[in-house]
Amino acid sequence: MNPTEARPFRSPRYDVVDALRGVAMVWMTIFHFCFDLSHLGLWRQNFLVDPFWTQQRVMIVSLFLFCAGLGQSIAWAQGQTWARFFRRWLQIAGAAVLVSIGSYLMFPQSYIHFGVLHGIAVMLVIVRLTSGWGNWLWLAGLVAILSPWAAQMWLSGAGENWAGLMNGRALNWLGWITQKPITEDYVPVFPWLGVMWWGMAAGQWLQRRRSDWLSVKVPKSAGWLSLMGRWSLSYYLLHQPILLGVLSALIWVMK
Template sequence: MGLAASTKRYETVDALRGLAMVWMTVFHFCFDLSHFGLWPQNFRVDPFWTTQRTLIVSLFLFCAGLGQAIAWHQGQGWLRFGRRWIQIVGCALLVSAGSFVMFPQSYIYFGVLHGMAVMLVVARCTAGWGRWLWLGGLLAMALPPLAHHGLGGLADAAPWFNGRAVNWLGLVSRKPFTEDYVPVFPWLGVLWWGLAAGQWLVTQKPTWMQRPVPLVFSPLAALGRWSLSYYMLHQPVLIGLVMAFVWVSGKAA
């Protein structure tokens, strides 16, 4: 397989990833306004916000699965995968450190990047499952409620599932107090479905993802190509802008 084939971008996937970034930015900007008292909202229980968060994380992880399908199809080796994985792990640690400074009581210890670091390794090791990924994804999404209702309240019978040592699995009876929580289950199911869909598309409908996006969506595709860098920078910038506004408006008052 030639170099051009191994490095070809799939603009449709990039644009979808960029859409997730824009949606996430709007969500986080609203969260920051609420955090600084400019627009009080309940992001923990209000369905308007919790549903949006679920959809944003789902789109982000589904795109991650599509990306792994493309990488598998292009024959990318473990070395290239490992370089990107180390970047994700490093960024996850930075998120934990930064959130600890801002939210010491609810800092992020297993958010979306932490979850991705684990789930991408699982996806890489299971990419050869083919159609079984659809069933695996369904079971992964069903496992948390099944653990509580179908298995006699597994998490309640074993409280250590709620402890930080293993609550990253997602088999908890109560959600931990943290600013972002993306456990392996049920979210691995979304990534697996993205992987399964991507494998089907690259073999059965390759032109669907390879065709250039319309010009109006090209900024989204460009943003999607730099999603990790953007993810790490957007909140510090947004928080800085909101803090500056609060400071200036306070001075003006």
């Protein structure tokens, strides 16, 4: 048997895409480090209201979801099977469950019931099913991004019953709400599906028109960003327990 036949085929990875995801990981780590300092009383900041922090969160989540859509466009173009898609999907869904359990132990009154991993798990299925929409993905993304504002306008005149229904936990994961839920992380399907759709659309455009951009080699000095991007899910799950553990240990030692 030819040795090459004994090894399963591996689709090529694009270092520049992994590095972009790595940038999001570094940015997220800095953000969470600052959040942990505030949570532990070392540096008081208002992460719920201060535009400096709220806008950073929006940009970090946007970069994450754009990269998820971009990565899905590459996987789809490389002929990723549904079986392989769902193997990865199960990892993300399982990680989302772990985040909910861990956040409940730390923040029982505001635990994460639909955060970024929950949102990614739902949105990936939708993006996969709509991957053949081509250029219509740009318009679909715009509609998705604008839909929460349209929903707020409608709910404001639809009465308290409708608003209460959409604001409840059974449906607030859609994002068509008038009042944000009390939770440590909230990434509903709308408007965020629009960002992932744009990532898918951008990836398809790049592969049709500028495939050489995807093949750009990342400098060796930035290779660690690509490595982080390749292990993004594991890093996401581990970085906060490590950060909180280290900071808590330092506080205990300094007492």
